[in-house]
Amino acid sequence: MRTIRIAKPMLPSLMEFFFYATKIWKSRMVSNNGQFHMQLEKDLLHFLEAENVVIYSNGHLALEAAIEAMELSGDVITTPFTFSSTTQAILRKGLKPVFCDISADNYTIDVDKIESLITDKTSAILPVHVYGNVCDVERIQQIADRHNLKVIYDAAHSFGVKFNNVSVCQFGDASMLSFHATKVFNTLEGGAVVFREGILRQKLNALKNFGIDSDGFISSSGGNAKMNELQALIGLLNLKKINVEIKNRRLVYEQYQDGFINYNGISLVSEQINVKSNYSYYSILITNEEKSSEELVIFLNSKRIVAKRYFFPLTSEIGQLQENINANQTPIAKYVSDRVVALPIYGDLKRKEVQRVINSVKEYMEL
Ligand SMILES: *Cc1c(COP(=O)(O)O)cnc(C)c1O
Numbered sequence: 001m002r003t004i005r006i007a008k009p010m011l012p013s014l015m016e017f018f019f020y021a022t023k024i025w026k027s028r029m030v031s032n033n034g035q036f037h038m039q040l041e042k043d044l045l046h047f048l049e050a051e052n053v054v055i056y057s058n059g060h061l062a063l064e065a066a067i068e069a070m071e072l073s074g075d076v077i078t079t080p081f082t083f084s085s086t087t088q089a090i091l092r093k094g095l096k097p098v099f100c101d102i103s104a105d106n107y108t109i110d111v112d113k114i115e116s117l118i119t120d121k122t123s124a125i126l127p128v129h130v131y132g133n134v135c136d137v138e139r140i141q142q143i144a145d146r147h148n149l150k151v152i153y154d155a156a157h158s159f160g161v162k163f164n165n166v167s168v169c170q171f172g173d174a175s176m177l178s179f180h181a182t183k184v185f186n187t188l189e190g191g192a193v194v195f196r197e198g199i200l201r202q203k204l205n206a207l208k209n210f211g212i213d214s215d216g217f218i219s220s221s222g223g224n225a226k227m228n229e230l231q232a233l234i235g236l237l238n239l240k241k242i243n244v245e246i247k248n249r250r251l252v253y254e255q256y257q258d259g260f261i262n263y264n265g266i267s268l269v270s271e272q273i274n275v276k277s278n279y280s281y282y283s284i285l286i287t288n289e290e291k292s293s294e295e296l297v298i299f300l301n302s303k304r305i306v307a308k309r310y311f312f313p314l315t316s317e318i319g320q321l322q323e324n325i326n327a328n329q330t331p332i333a334k335y336v337s338d339r340v341v342a343l344p345i346y347g348d349l350k351r352k353e354v355q356r357v358i359n360s361v362k363e364y365m366e367l
Pocket of ligand 1: 058059060061082083085086088128154156157177178179180190191
């Protein structure tokens with residue numbers, strides 16, 4: 001029996017890749033704003049219905065650049081139910097993460113709990129669109145406006161997601177996207193900042209290229225986070241297939257939902273109205289107290305199915321990163337992180353394989 005992996009990167013056909021790669025071999029333009037890099041930024045602008053896009057070597061450095069370009073200071077309100085990257089970016093830019101609890105419905109920031117965390121040190125809110133579920137973008141903006149805060153979304157999971165028919169990237173001051181191999185859209189490694197104010201473009205470009213400005217002078221501080229031409233080419237070719245990928249993921253999602261709906265001891269994330277999802281992750285919550293997410297993952301592994309506790313642990317509990325924060329301050333995030341399991345999902349996951357996953361989960365639950 002074949003191992004069912006948890007994610008499988010979308011790749012273009014090799015023939016097609018070779019066809020275009022010959023242009024790179026001929027021109028010997030392999031990095032620094034080559035033709036594929038420029039074309040990818042342009043195509044993404046269009047696909048994401050964004051005002052501005054700057055692409056990076058990965059999502060994490062894109063997030064650090066967004067934080068730096070906006071000159072945030074002091075405290076940033078965020079959630080601990082995320083990949084460590086979100087919290088690492090805040091800490092590595094010398095800021096303090098202030099952890100807000102999440103909503104039990106879709107695991108994004110609980111907007112009712114944001115305002116009590118705001119102090120005169122707060123400079124921004126950095127919410128995460130978990131699994132592609134959309135944060136309460138309207139209320140977050142109202143809160144930010146009331147307190148004069150910036151909003152940067154970790155939209156690593158949200159490529160192609162729409163809310164009320166509007167691209168999620170249009171909300172907040174900026175959004176970070178990840179094009180890592182495990183994400184819905186990938187450039188092997190890669191990422192982007194999508195942002196509203198065009199004035200940030202110069203800074204965001206300089207930050208990924210040693211502080212070099214558009215006149216070729218070094219006029220600010222900066223490191224290196226440029227995307228190369230081969231990756232940009234992979235992105236361009238993957239982008240042509242993205243709608244099919246999302247459509248196929250939807251079928252997997254629906255099969256899982258049908259399989260688990262009303263099943264005792266498992267609770268599912270509710271589908272958000274007015275949201276066009278990208279089905280980037282599929283997770284279940286083990287509510288039966290006698291069963292554990294840890295055991296389920298081990299059981300599935302023994303059946304050659306890769307599953308993952310995602311996200312676990314909470315980033316507030318990673319003692320090496322910061323003072324260990326009492327996780328009881330975010331009880332819902334704690335509960336979900338302890339009991340959640342992400343199951344395999346990708347476009348060409350076969351119906352038979354999805355059924356094998358569903359059956360194996362139920363087999364564990366009935367042990
Ligand atoms: C993947 C991911 C990141 C980091 O993106 P990379 O492209 O891997 O650097 C950040 N936040 C979340 C929520 C992610 O899932």
